[in-house]
Amino acid sequence: MSAQDKNILQNETDYIKRLKEGSHEAYSVLYQFYLPQLYAFIYNMTRSAYFAEETVQETFVRLWKNHTEICLETSFKSYLFTVARNLMLNEFRRQINHPVFSEYVEYSNQLQLSENETETYMNFNDFCAELNKAKQKLSPRQLDIFHLHKEKGYSVQSIAKQLNITEKSVRNQLSTAINILRKEMTCFSALFVFLFLYS
């Protein structure tokens, strides 16, 4: 912790009091101090750089708009959590219920990237968007089979039965589909191999 940060923590009560009275300067000292922590927390929770940025902004804007309601007796850090809570939990619920989120978490757990690469490689939203775009290159049949197998988790046997074709033809279609998608998604190739060829 830098000397400046220590100084802020020691005088935190002062800054909070001044923020409550409407001091923009105190507000700016406080948000500069807490912004990186809050971002990291929301990022680690939702695994989305885009969403983490949006939520951090919204949280501090709400903090300013409601500055008169700040309670001096309770912890300021805890109050920040209260302001951000519903926003980030709603996003977290959306993410955790996504069909391929589990595979995505497994991948991001293992990935060791320098921090400035995270914007490109670690964003679940971007991955999903790219995948959806790449899917447009598949034939309707390939798309159906890919969807049933990888996103709904049906076995090759049960897909063959449902679509009334042979298991061999399901496997062929599936591997063609994966090859097409992999070619389309060069930027995410590492993740792609992990997600869809592991099984």
Next chain:
Amino acid sequence: MSSENKLDYLFARYFERSITPEELTELKALVNKFDNEGLDEYLRSIWMNNEYLPFHPTEKQKMRMIGRIEQAISEGKVIVIPMYRRFTRIFSRVAAIFILALLGGTCLYLYHNNQNLSLYRNSEIALSVGNGQEASFTLPDGTQVRLNSGSALRYANNFGENNRYVDFSGEAFFDVKKDEDRPFVVNTKHINIEVLGTTFNMYAYDSDELVEMTLLTGSVKASSKKNPECQLLVKPNEKVICDISTGKLSVEQTNTQYETAWINGEIVFKSERLNSVLLKLERKYGVHIRYEGNAALLDDRFSGRIGKDNNIGDVMKILTNHYPLKYKYKNDTFILSN
């Protein structure tokens, strides 16, 4: 292990990035079982005790966030017009137009007199139209705006003095008065539109995944918020679609009839997911629709045209004829079920 202790453990593993797929499935089940209030203490304790989680923002991200925070808090006081859905349709329309006209008058008055009214200099005018309502409005520069249900438009009190800048969410048809010195800028959550003098339709609900702008006459510059390098010049009979997850913009040809059908009181659905059809009906008719049928059906694509003489009851009949669904009306809500 009780489910409370289990949650503590699973969240800790999730944040340490050592959670296994099986544990993630358990976490998902528990997260879905508890509401936000119920999950509060587990996450709060992680937040209070972990100051050094990895992946702090880069300098670039930090500057971007701070810039946006400062921009958002420097915006002036907002006048909010509450609109009540329960009014009968005709009455609420008359009321909407009356209030808008009043505000428009106030705004014009202030525009001509604001040299001395420094108090109002930084304040804003906000117009909002509730669900089930529509309104037409003329901005101080002569630009005509027709707002569709559930839309909001905001602009500074000194609009037109140095610039013509509006914040917008929802759907509207703009007929922009030509002024080469002051470009007209529509600022939405995902894209910005800059024009000199044109007619165009803007579809940009904050809550919707579809964001698009359709140009009828003139020319327009569209730029993405998330992806500021992404800029496009648009010609008549083209529309720009913004992919909200990547911020990328793309252009499509259109005959513009589909996009502007709402102006004649029609709704046209072109291979649209049932889920989004219901959302649009809620907005258009100002009703609540609760869907209790088969969840898979919500992804089904629906096409059809609903004329201006059809009321919500007719639409429910069309839907229940088309799908294996029934509807009933209870407590101000249409309930669709198998």
